[in-house]
Amino acid sequence: MSSAACPICGKPAVEEYTPFCSKRCADVDLARWLRGDYRIPAEPVSDFDSEE
Template sequence: MKCPICGKPATEHYRPFCSRRCADVDLAHWLRGDYRIPAEPAEDKQGEE
């Protein structure tokens, strides 16, 4: 298995990453909101009730 950040072989301790650095880079992507699914805004349901 290759590290999804840098492509080096993954290590058992940080799987699926190769190092703590790559794991931290991935965490930073999540915290910044880089990994998200684009979607349309939800409609306001107050008028339907």
Template structure:
């Protein structure tokens, strides 16, 4: 299995990443909101009345 961040072989300790650094890069991407599923905004329930 390759590291999804840099492509090096994954290390058992940090799987699926190769190192702590790549794991932290991925975590930072989650915190910034880089991983999102595009969707339409949900209307407020007050608007339906």
């Protein structure tokens, strides 16, 4: 067992689902990735066609 805390709920992580405590928390994290909740802030990229 790991001493790290689950990034979703804060409970102790379980080796089988590391870094999460359960399948539920792992699924919550996956859903956040699929919805696009996690992203790196950046400036919009302009189209190359509009520069011509």
